[in-house]
Amino acid sequence: GQAVGRVFEDVVSLVEEGDRRLLAEPLRQTLSSGTAVNLGRRALLVVRNDGGERSIELSASPIRTADGRLTGALVLLHDVSELRGIARQMSYQxxxxxxxxxxxRHEFERRLQEAVESGQRGDGQHVLCCLDLDRFKVVNDTSGHVAGDGVLREVAKVLRDAVRDSDTVARVGGDEFGMLLVGCPLEKARQIADDVCSSIADHRFVWREKIFSLGVSVGLVEISRGSGTPEELLAAADSACYVAKKRGSGRVAVYS
Structure with missing residues (x-):
């Protein structure tokens, strides 16, 4: 009953779900243009008095008399919050x-493709990193796969904490990880890779009464105008990682 007799925009505001941009008020739009307005699947309704938000589909249609005179408009709101929540969850999964x-891996390769295209345009410096855990097999062999899974979750957290918010960290295989450092010169990437090695080496991975000490080997390859396809870059980073692993635990190698 709080909305009865009040102007639409005094009760709620409509914003773009993606960038929070304020959307034109549909009732006013329909009355001024005399045509239907459909906001489709992109609107977010914000209730002004409590800041509550609902994802909606909205359409506004003009109401006309028999002789075609515009007398008002009908606004239909359909709450699709639950549907969009499911869609977001499925997209995340x-x-x-x-x-x-x-x-x-699939999403990592998609982002790598974007970085390659950016590099070919000369939009910036990017670096691809391939990471392979050292001594992880000991965890599985001595404590089982449940312990291994727990350690992998911890490794993921350590990796996320060691890189910048703008970087992508991915699990691309069993105990293999990838990092995509966008807008990052090679020297800075080398520093980040060294920090990752130190963070993994310094971390004590605990499973029940056992403490595991792991390492990580990192291979780097620069993404630039002439650096080839994503597949070639992944192979190059993997090759550099192999070289790093041969040198001993916690090493970084740059593909050249």
């Missing part, structure tokens, strides 16, 4: 690793 919550 399709792009993230269920065990660690990191980006999965």
């Amino acid at each position: 399709a792009t993230h690793d269920a065990l660690t919550g990191l980006v999965n």
